[in-house]
Amino acid sequence: MLNIGFPGAxxxxxxxxxxxxxxxxxxxxxxxxAVSDRPWPPVNIWLGDDSVTVTAELPGVASDDIDLTVRENxxxxxxxxxxxxxxxxxxxxxxxxxxxxxxRSIRLPxxxxxxxxxxxxxxxxxxxxxxxxxxxxxxxxxVKAG
Amino acid sequence: xxxxxxxxGGDVARTAARDEGEMRGPVYRPSTDIFxxxxxxxxxxxxxxxxxxxxxxxVENRALTVRGVIDAPAPEGYRRIYAEYAPGTFERAxxxxxxxxxxxxxxSHRDGVLTLTLKQAExxxxxxxxxxxx
Numbered sequence: 173m174l175n176i177g178f179p180g181a182x183x184x185x186x187x188x189x190x191x192x193x194x195x196x197x198x199x200x201x202x203x204x205x206a207v208s209d210r211p212w213p214p215v216n217i218w219l220g221d222d223s224v225t226v227t228a229e230l231p232g233v234a235s236d237d238i239d240l241t242v243r244e245n246x247x248x249x250x251x252x253x254x255x256x257x258x259x260x261x262x263x264x265x266x267x268x269x270x271x272x273x274x275x276r277s278i279r280l281p282x283x284x285x286x287x288x289x290x291x292x293x294x295x296x297x298x299x300x301x302x303x304x305x306x307x308x309x310x311x312x313x314x315v316k317a318g
Numbered sequence: 319x320x321x322x323x324x325x326x327g328g329d330v331a332r333t334a335a336r337d338e339g340e341m342r343g344p345v346y347r348p349s350t351d352i353f354x355x356x357x358x359x360x361x362x363x364x365x366x367x368x369x370x371x372x373x374x375x376x377v378e379n380r381a382l383t384v385r386g387v388i389d390a391p392a393p394e395g396y397r398r399i400y401a402e403y404a405p406g407t408f409e410r411a412x413x414x415x416x417x418x419x420x421x422x423x424x425x426s427h428r429d430g431v432l433t434l435t436l437k438q439a440e441x442x443x444x445x446x447x448x449x450x451x452x
Contacts, residue, residue, distance in 0.1 A: 210402075214402035214403045215400075215402055215403075216398060216400065216401045216402060216403060217398070217399050217400035217401075218392065218393050218396035218397065218398050218399065219396060219397055219399045220393075220395050220396045220397075221395070223396075225393045225396050227390070227393070229366040229367065229403050229430075230366065230429075230430070231364040231365065231366040231429060231430035231431045232362075232364065232428075232429055232430065232431040233429060234429055256351050256353070256360070256362040256433070257353055257355075257360070259353075259355060261355060262353040262354065262355045263353060263354045263355070264351075264352070264353050265352040265353060265354060265359075266350055266351055266352040267351055268349040268350055268351060269349045269350070269351045269362065269364055270349075281399065293429070295365075295366065295367055295368060295369055295370070295389070295429070295430045296364070296365070296366035296367065296368075296429045296430015296431060297366050297367045297390060297430065299393065301393070
């Protein structure tokens with residue numbers, strides 16, 4: 173009530189700040205796709221003749237921060253994804269990228285040889301190629317004519 | 319304008335692109351972190367599978383658009399038996415606040431993550447005025 177006709181209202185020192193805030197809010201509007209309920213990282217599984225390949229989307233994780241464990245028919249992809257800034261003074265407008273420690277266990281369609289694993293990372297996609305143990309490879313048996 | 323941006327930025331997940339002549343598959347909205355410090359804004363955008371030279375960042379009428387085609391060929395000699403992600407295009411639009419200088423945008427790329435640094439326009443920077451003692 174006391175504000176009515178208050179001369180300072182024309183030059184509100186916070187008006188510009190509020191304007192900036194609303195601009196920022198507009199810049200960052202839009203719905204967020206929920207990802208937290210899905211296992212991370214997302215994977216694709218590929219089957220070859222005597223091998224299986226798992227590809228995983230791991231953007232922002234350096235190769236050194238990825239930990240792979242292979243045992244029988246289980247692959248475990250673990251690691252840590254760091255936040256883009258550790259600065260407490262930074263103001264967050266959007267935080268959609270999950271970060272922190274992750275671990276995912278993937279059941280493979282065949283038993284693999286842990287000593288015969290090859291992993292490559294490219295543009296944030298990890299590819300893990302695993303081979304069947306030699307002893308378990310299917311063998312062709314030729315039939316002799318009697 | 320803001321409405322238009324909202325539509326192109328929010329409605330794209332798992333929608334096949336039919337208007338473009340080229341085959342680029344479905345369009346996904348990349349997960350993005352945005353933070354601000356001292357008026358400068360940083361956008362961190364997940365674009366796994368996109369090669370740095372195929373990323374397109376453009377600014378038009380204070381609309382910042384980021385686009386990148388996923389290059390994820392099937393491993394040779396393999397067939398896919400299970401899938402949680404698929405090839406396509408990442409695309410998202412942001413509207414720039416007036417306080418940002420559109421000419422100052424810097425882009426870097428590492429491990430499938432695009433980082434854009436947007437500097438505050440000189441005119442929008444708060445100025446310190448010293449008060450002299452009489």
